[in-house]
Amino acid sequence: MTATSPVLPARTPDSRAASLLAESAAAVDGGVMTHREFFRWLDERREEQAQRVERVPFEALRGWDFDPRTGDLRHATGGFFSIRGLRVRSGFGPVREWSQPVILQPEIGMLGIAVREFGGVLHLLMQAKSEPGNVNGVQLSPTVQATKSNYTRLHGGSAVPYLDSFRVPDPRKVVADVLQSEQGSWFLHKRNRNMVVEVGPEVEAGRDFCWLTLGQVNALLHHDNLVNMDARTVLSCLPDWRYASGDSARDHTSALHKDLEIRSWITRRRAEHDGAVELIPLKDAEGWRRSGDALSHARGLFFSIVGVDVSSGRREVPAWTQPLLQPHGTGIAALLVRNIGGVRHALLRARAEPGFLDVVELGPTVQCAPENYAHLPPADQPPYLEEVLRRRSAGVLYDTALSEEGGRFRNAQSRYMIIEVEEDFPTSAAEDFRWVTPWQLDALLKYSHHLNVQARTLVAALRTL
The missing domain is CATH 3.90.79.40 (EvaA sugar 2,3-dehydratase subunit)
Incomplete structure (x- = not known):
């Protein structure tokens, strides 16, 4: 087994963290922001963060181009991510060999939620964040949600708020810290650092951020397309507070x-x-066809790679183009x-x-x-x-x-x-x-x-x- 294999010790999580999380999970309304106040705040954020996202042909992507030799879709800086070809041979499943496009992003992103006590009750600092691929624009995200290209400012945009709370935190304040994967059918070896870090009163909620109890966030998980994927994966890495009582x-x-x-x-x-898996030139991915505005499977299955033009007044960069994978x-x-x-x-x-x-x-x-x-x-x-x-x-x-x-x-x-x-x-x-x-x-x-x-x-x- 690898060095990351669990020992599964028969013990409960840290008693203080579990106790604080249990109390926060029980606080379903009130605290810093009531349920009604949250939805009013969210509506305001959605109005202020309105994005224009438009499908465009590949030739309209600024800074992106297909490599004339391999057919790979890359950014001119060599950063962000690329679309490559992948040949797969598997011993499981009804199909044992195939080729496909895959997103290659060889960097570890940062996903972090800051937590802080208000009146003895733990609150989570959540962010209203617009993403070009979201079905409804703004969703609730972690305090920090950034790729390495983002937080090293490869795009030339503004700095990522609250990043310093997660880069080199006090080990005594770390509640969770673990590398986790993303979609293994669409990414190759993509991982993010999932963190929960306790912060002090010097950390306040900025314009697009709010403090919510764990109980409030748990309730929001029952709303369609509200809590985004990155927030959900960080939440799962919290110790399960339900076992603080010895159950x-x-x-x-x-x-x-x-x-x-x-x-x-x-x-x-x-x-x-x-x-086995093997990276191959994108042009050699069998069964996939590229037109002027999409790279799709010949049978219309699985997903397509498409281009979008995005403008937003509230992101690190106000306007950009990029490819997206569309299932x-x-x-x-x-x-x-x-x-x-x-x-x-x-x-x-x-x-x-x-x-x-x-x-x-x-x-x-x-x-x-x-x-x-x-x-x-x-x-x-x-x-x-x-x-x-x-x-x-x-x-x-x-x-x-x-x-x-x-x-x-x-x-x-x-x-x-x-x-x-x-x-x-x-x-x-x-x-x-x-x-x-x-x-x-x-x-x-x-x-x-x-x-x-x-x-x-x-x-x-x-x-x-």
């Missing part, structure tokens, strides 16, 4: 699969994966949960995605865009997809449309669902699946590359129930 001991001993079994299973899936169809990310031995368990799948740094990460029970599987026979449909699609309301604990990262993806949405199945639902599962307790998920999230970004969103949602 974790029962959760630990009553798990269907003991900690060593889970660790061994993850290691085995990684070791047994028979596959075809709405994704589904669903987690089946059930009571086993008096303890809630979630059914996770070991997923091999070509962009993962460590081959396999745990994902939701179902993670797919159903349209991309419509041409395949029933035997090749994702397991449990039919179970998820036939559900209407019975057992559905969470059902919210949430956007994926708006800085690289255009109008990318997934329907995130948590479904409680009956107690006669089988506990036995195929080799790719395991029932895992929330406490075990919490322990895995203390380490890098164990839960993918979709699973992390569902962990954050699970804690709100």
Whole structure:
């Protein structure tokens, strides 16, 4: 197992942090800003941060061009990101070999939430941030959401607010600090540093920022397209405050699969994966066709690469152009949960995605865009997809449309669902699946590359129930 592998110790999180988080999670209204005041503030931010985002042909992208030799789409500075070709060979799944475009961004971004006590109650400093790919412009983001190109000001724009709180924080003030992946089907080896850092009274909320309790943020996770992907992944890395009372001991001993079994299973899936990925010239990606305004799959599946022209008076740079990845169809990310031995368990799948740094990460029970599987026979449909699609309301604990990262993806949405199945639902599962307790998920999230970004969103949602 790699150096980032978890030990899964049978202990609760730091008692002070857990206690503060539990109190903050219980504070669902009031504090610095009431629920009503928040939505009034958000409406004002959306009005002030109005963006114009227009699809444009590739030739209209300023500073971006296709390499005449490889066909790769790059920025003239060599920074930001590039669109390359990827050849994939996999030992899993109905399709064992394919080529595709992939986003290559070989830098580690910074995602950080500052926390501070007001009247003894912990509050999170959240940002209203517009992104060109968001379906509704402004969404709630972390205090800091920046790529290295952003915070080194490669674009020549303004400085990133609050960055100094995260660059070299006092170790005693760090609540969470872990590298986590992004979408392994669209990025190659993309990682962000997910941080939560406690700050003092000298840190105040700027114009586009507000202090909210954890309870308020948890409530907002039930609103469509409000809390963005970057905020959700940082929230998932918080220690699970629900185990401050000592319930974790029962959760630990009553798990269907003991900690060593889970660790061994993850290691085995990684070791047994028979596959390889190779960067290739974008022009050599078989089955993909480039027109004047899109790079798309010949069958109209999966996604396209498109160009956009953006203008905004409230971003580090007021106007720019860039490529975006535009998915075809709405994704589904669903987690089946059930009571086993008096303890809630979630059914996770070991997923091999070509962009993962460590081959396999745990994902939701179902993670797919159903349209991309419509041409395949029933035997090749994702397991449990039919179970998820036939559900209407019975057992559905969470059902919210949430956007994926708006800085690289255009109008990318997934329907995130948590479904409680009956107690006669089988506990036995195929080799790719395991029932895992929330406490075990919490322990895995203390380490890098164990839960993918979709699973992390569902962990954050699970804690709100």
